[in-house]
Amino acid sequence: MTNRPVDRRSLIRFGAAAAGAVALASCAKENPGRETRDGGGEGGPYDVAVIGAGYAGITAARDLAAKGWRVVVLEARPRIGGRTFTSEFLGRPVELGGSSVHWVQPHVFTEMQRYGFDFEEVPLYDLDASYIMTSDGAVHNVPPAKFDTLYNDAFNRFCANSRTLFPQPYKPFANPEVLKIDDISAAQHLASLGLDPLGKAALSAELVLYAGGPTSTFSYASFVKLFALAAWDPFTFTDSEKHWHIANGGTAALAKAILDDSKADVRLGTVVKEVEQRDKGVTLRTADGQTVEARAAVFTLPTSVYPDINFKPGLSSAKREFIAHGDSADGATMYMKVKNNLGNTFAFCDDPNPLNAIQTEEFGDDGTILKATLGRQSLIDMNDLDAVGAELRKIHPNAEITDIAPYNWVKDPFSKQAWPAYKVGWFKKYKDMAKAEGRLFFAGSATADGWHEYIDGAVESGIRACREVTEKLAREEAANG
Numbered sequence: 001m002t003n004r005p006v007d008r009r010s011l012i013r014f015g016a017a018a019a020g021a022v023a024l025a026s027c028a029k030e031n032p033g034r035e036t037r038d039g040g041g042e043g044g045p046y047d048v049a050v051i052g053a054g055y056a057g058i059t060a061a062r063d064l065a066a067k068g069w070r071v072v073v074l075e076a077r078p079r080i081g082g083r084t085f086t087s088e089f090l091g092r093p094v095e096l097g098g099s100s101v102h103w104v105q106p107h108v109f110t111e112m113q114r115y116g117f118d119f120e121e122v123p124l125y126d127l128d129a130s131y132i133m134t135s136d137g138a139v140h141n142v143p144p145a146k147f148d149t150l151y152n153d154a155f156n157r158f159c160a161n162s163r164t165l166f167p168q169p170y171k172p173f174a175n176p177e178v179l180k181i182d183d184i185s186a187a188q189h190l191a192s193l194g195l196d197p198l199g200k201a202a203l204s205a206e207l208v209l210y211a212g213g214p215t216s217t218f219s220y221a222s223f224v225k226l227f228a229l230a231a232w233d234p235f236t237f238t239d240s241e242k243h244w245h246i247a248n249g250g251t252a253a254l255a256k257a258i259l260d261d262s263k264a265d266v267r268l269g270t271v272v273k274e275v276e277q278r279d280k281g282v283t284l285r286t287a288d289g290q291t292v293e294a295r296a297a298v299f300t301l302p303t304s305v306y307p308d309i310n311f312k313p314g315l316s317s318a319k320r321e322f323i324a325h326g327d328s329a330d331g332a333t334m335y336m337k338v339k340n341n342l343g344n345t346f347a348f349c350d351d352p353n354p355l356n357a358i359q360t361e362e363f364g365d366d367g368t369i370l371k372a373t374l375g376r377q378s379l380i381d382m383n384d385l386d387a388v389g390a391e392l393r394k395i396h397p398n399a400e401i402t403d404i405a406p407y408n409w410v411k412d413p414f415s416k417q418a419w420p421a422y423k424v425g426w427f428k429k430y431k432d433m434a435k436a437e438g439r440l441f442f443a444g445s446a447t448a449d450g451w452h453e454y455i456d457g458a459v460e461s462g463i464r465a466c467r468e469v470t471e472k473l474a475r476e477e478a479a480n481g
């Protein structure tokens with residue numbers, strides 16, 4: 001194994017600040033850029049180049065460097081964190097990307113424990129009011145206890161056979177029957193259950209969120225696997241997805257803690273455009289003319305951005321097919337400030353209503369901060385205060401909306417999608433995306449066995465990539481004496 005000093009820290013360059021900058025609504029602020037660092041290499045050659053500094057990339061980089069490999073991280077944006085993004089809205093911290101975490105998500109929970117991060121509670125229970133909007137736009141004010149009963153009944157029936165299908169959720173194909181149901185869409189399964197119309201509308205809104213698109217194209221099996229990961233229990237599932245954020249600085253602070261614990265060099269604002277694989281190594285070329293040599297490369301990109309990179313030779317046909325059809329989500333999160341005190345409320349709005357879940361984050365005499373999650377952000381102009389206000393007033397007729405903070409992940413050139421969401425028929429093929437090709441290794445939350453739509457899946461995939469790279473490089477070193 002290469003043995004070079006790995007403890008030096010110095011600022012080497014701050015990459016193109018404009019790279020990846022996407023206009024935020026007037027009220028949300030970019031979190032400050034982080035310094036590009038030299039963790040101890042001398043500009044290469046490196047053992048491993050990690051492409052992307054989201055949770056998958058920073059986990060892989062930290063773990064690979066801890067093994068003694070010389071690692072460089074090449075990140076396109078001027079910040080780390082990828083599809084997590086701690087920002088500020090009217091002076092309070094907000095998460096515009098991945099936000100909710102939970103102790104049933106073992107990989108991210110371990111990182112929180114490792115660096116001393118606590119959970120921050122988001123209001124979700126003890127609601128003052130709850131609403132279900134059906135697809136025709138009719139709004140039903142459903143008392144919270146009844147809302148819970150309707151929703152949990154629908155959920156339990158939708159996921160009724162999850163324990164049989166996914167007896168070991170981290171081995172999704174332990175029961176080969178899963179392969180047979182991958183052609184069933186969430187919409188098809190939902191329609192087959194004969195549910196109460198309101199329970200069905202609430203669950204359908206939830207499924208649109210996970211689908212990041214119409215439920216008719218969303219893999220039913222992939223959702224049931226996520227349910228299985230939450231101990232096959234609707235309460236635990238809901239608690240894991242909407243109730244707890246990361247305290248003490250949010251996702252940005254945890255990402256920084258992971259990367260600060262790493263001896264990897266980090267180059268921000270560095271857009272990888274081409275990778276050439278040879279017998280003994282890989283050459284990466286960047287948009288600003290840098291050439292980086294390494295023995296192996298770990299790609300951790302959102303599936304939708306792979307076509308922007310010139311792979312020489314090209315990726316396998318299985319991977320290209322997955323990239324073209326397998327996963328993407330048109331989703332988004334946005335925050336809204338309302339003058340009135342709306343109290344602690346929750347609403348599910350079924351497709352094609354655009355704000356699929358609307359949850360109170362803060363309420364009081366100063367008004368209300370709401371968070372909306374959209375499965376199909378392209379159904380509305382998220383920057384149009386009037387259009388967003390009109391949607392909100394369908395639920396809260398007196399709401400005086402004053403400010404909004406959306407983030408469009410689909411228009412961001414370094415994600416081009418929101419969370420990973422497998423299409424019908426593609427869940428069984430996600431392993432194609434995870435498979436190494438020579439000296440190229442692939443991570444990212446879409447490749448996770450477990451919580452693939454989550455931060456947890458990104459961390460899981462980074463751990464796996466470190467193991468795979470280490471096995472390959474160590475084998476080579478053993479063979480070379």
Ligand SMILES: Cc1cc2nc3c(=O)[nH]c(=O)nc-3n(C[C@H](O)[C@H](O)[C@H](O)COP(=O)(O)OP(=O)(O)OC[C@H]3O[C@@H](n4cnc5c(N)ncnc54)[C@H](O)[C@@H]3O)c2cc1C
Binds near residue numbers: 054080098099
């Ligand atoms: C709106 C939204 C809400 C979400 N809600 C939750 C939630 O509540 N809980 C949860 O756990 N998860 C949630 N997720 C999902 C979660 O955020 C992601 O699954 C996870 O963060 C993905 O991490 P990653 O490292 O796999 O990919 P990314 O975070 O996308 O990292 C990939 C990195 O690669 C970089 N990159 C792209 N192209 C290039 C290039 N050419 N050269 C160099 N670098 C490049 C990108 O800039 C990025 O930093 C949400 C996601 C979104 C968008």
